[in-house]
Amino acid sequence: MFALFRQRLRRDWLQLLLWILATVMMAYAGFAGVTQSYGTHADRVDVLAAVMANPVIMMFRGLPSGASEGAFLSFEILPWLTMLAALMSTFLAVRHTRGDEEAGRSELVAATPAGRTRPTAAALLLGLLADVVLGLLVAASLIGSGLDAEGSWLTGAVTATSGIAFLGIGLMAAQLMRTSRGANSLTIWILVATFLINGIGNVAGTPSDDLTRIDSAWPVWLSPFGWAEQARPYDTNAWGPALLGLAFGLVLAVIAIALQSVRDMGEGFVPARDGRRYARPALSGPQALVWRLTSGGIIGWAIGGALVGILATTLSGLAGEISGSNPAVQEILDKIAKAGSIDETLITVFFTMLGVLAACAAVQIVVRARQEEAHGTAESVLAQPVGRVRWLADYVLVATFAVIIICGAAMGAAYLGLMANDGKAELFRVVTVVGFGQMLAACVFTVVAALLFVLIPRATIPLAWAVVLLATVFGMFGPLFGLPEWTTKFSPFAVAPIVSNGDVDVRGVWWLVLAVAVGAVASLSLMRRRELHPVG
Template sequence: MGALLAQRARRDARQLLMWVIGTAAMAGLGYVGVVSSFATEQERAALLAAAIANPVILLFRGLPSGADEAAFIVFLIFPWLAILASMMSLFLAVRHTRGDEEEGRAELVSATPAGRTRPVLAAAIHGFFANIALALLTAVAFIAVGLDAMGSLIAGAAAGAVGISFLGVGLMAAQLMRTSRGANAVAVWVMLTTFLLCGVGNAIGTPSDDLTRMESSWLTWLSPFGWGENVRPFSDDLLWPLLLCLALGGALSAAAILLASRRDLGESFVAERLGPASATAALATPTGLAWRLARGGALGWAVGGLLVGILATTLATVVEEIGADNPSVQEMINQIAGAGDIEQATLTTFFTMLGVLAACAGVQVMCRARQEETRGTAEIVLASPVARVHWLAGYLAVGVAVVLIVVGAAFAGAAVGIASQGSSWNAMRDAVVTGSGQAVAASVFVVATALVFTLAPRLTIPLGWSFIALAAVLGLFGPIFGLPEWLVHLSPVGVAPIVSGDGVDVRGLWWLVAAIAIGVLAALSLMRRRELAPSE
């Protein structure tokens, strides 16, 4: 067991460091953002009252527990801290179980006295301590900005406990599904479903008389996110909901270990769907093959784009009404959006999130190219009359196409939102302009990941996702955290074109287009000269 844990710690050192430090940084910077944007209790109480009066907002925020500064910070950022902990745990669980089986490492380990179940147990222990580290560092970040020590520790523990719950979800998904991609997809959908379940449960809860506190409905108690939020750090400081998170994570981990002992290595409990007996004509080209591998993920990202489009246009009117009564809300939205009236700024803010979503979809395609290379399937394709340049160009084309599909789904969602609200169709023009700019920004990430793939293949996946995480922090939260404008503009999503009044501010459009053109040429040229790279 010691050797297995040491191996996991070495392998994950950089990745876990990024997850843990990133989560703690968001906690600390969240305090800075709240203090600068909502300095008085009256402003915080007004926002809480507006959020409770418009339940849709509670779908994407925490559980209101009062207008106190510390409790208000938890209301704004705790769901995102919990999501980061959950994603770290899900990916860790799948990587060290189903991922190791696909790469052939699990077979080597199982041939030793470790057997088949001890590696799964090691993954559970490894994930548990990773969440402990995340909880402690998050608490330290809260304490460092001057918040109460006990409340800070409880807030960190709540985020870590939610992560432990989803560690169990990831371990179970790895036993049920045949591939790591399928396991990750199932685990992420469970996470998103329970996140929305928690939000709906909060939205239909019972507000206090002064509209600064909300009691969750029974629906919230069906979600680990709801358990974490009902700890209510800096307010009630309840500990028993954490036991629910730990119990779920422990029960699912134990079930995963039991299932691992009951199945053959490489098999799964959900049967893999059989493919057709003959291939379609599209699979005769490398681009068609790349699309076939990416289309399932593209559908999932497109659903996310559709929801962002709907929310962008339906919530714009709501936020405009809130901003009229609470200047702090208007100021915060304008900080992120940069220009335009409050309705345009709200739409820009949501479509900036869309840019991050589309970038994730495109980068996932390029990461798939690296996975095909490490698993040896790319070698089979390149053994046929397919040039390496054409093979990479196919993935680049599909990556950009997936970006456009996600943005197109957002356009459809925006149209649905405008029609349902009876709003002016001028908002559709704003959506098209802003969304098109974010499509260009998202394409930069696809090209950057392709460039890393040709220069440093082993860094393709970690750097690809790191680029997005850094750009999201700079572009979405940089203005709120008071970062310099030049630093915010280093993020492609933070410098994409926006609508300003009746005109369009192109901002950094031309350097984004130049970066794409130069990156594509460099990646294809370098691919012509490099050999296939092994995995590890």
């Protein structure tokens, strides 16, 4: 098993190093941003008070546990530290189990004395090591920043145990699904669902009288993210919830290894649907093939978009309920109303998240072209009377339609939410403006991924996802990390049109249109001279 472990470490060391460094840098930069932007106790109290009045912030930030520097830092960045650890762990688990099985490597290893379960055990060991190293470095970076040692060690521990929990989820998903794509999709949906469940539990919690702390509602105990936050680093420093993630992940890992030993190689416990005997007429062209390959993912992303839309137009009522039970929250809401509509703010923030979802869907579709090329299946299509420009254009076109479908689903759900709650007429315009704005922003990432595919084919997948991540960090978390305000303009999500106090601010709409047009023309033009690179 240790030989298999070393092989996996040699194969993944650079990728794991990048994940770990990015997470540790987020922890260190988060502390620098907190001290620069919220240097006084009064500043942090004001921010936490505003959080109590704005449910959307609690949905996408951490659990308020006090106004000290450490507790405030935990509120700001702990969900994102745990999410990065979860993504690193799930991708690692699927890559070294179901991914190897798809590629035919697992069958070769199983024919040796290593057997069928040791490769999975080696993947588990590598994941545990990566999460432990990540937790230790996060703790060390926070201690080095001058924060309390116990709270820092606990922050590192919950980061690591959250990763271990999702390592177990990834190993289980690899046993259940027949493809690595299906396993990754399942883990992402579990991650998103548990993140939202934790956010809902925090939103439905009870704020303290001084508006610096929330006692969460029971749904948080259904989520690994909730377990991490209930540890409350730099406040009560409860180690018990931190151990839940460790126990949960290890139990799932043991079950996954047991399932690996009894199922057939190449099969999954979720049965595959039988295909049609004869193809539909609609599958007669290459574009239809792209639709067929990506339709399941598009449907999933559209469901996520609809969920974002309905939440964007229903959470303002929850803010009113919270304010009714706490006069201090009502006072904060009154201040927000003078500066701008809380409903406008909620819709804008939620639809910015929608833009990120739509961009992820578009990138996933365009990088599918690289996967088809690397696996050699693109050659079968291009051997037909299909030019390489037409082939790439089909992926770009389907990705664009996917963005329209996802944003359209969100806008439709938002309209229904407004009608069900007797929403103001002007909010329909807010949904329309920010919906189309984020649709345009997501299209920028479609053409960026296509350009990367043409110019740097072997690095398409990591670079395309890195661009989305950087745009999200600059657009949504730049001020948190103490970055200058002008850096947000590098993010298409941050320069998309919005509505403020009833007025439409077009912001960078023409730059977005120009970027989409130039990117589309450049990628398709350069594709004429590009050779295939089938080896990944």
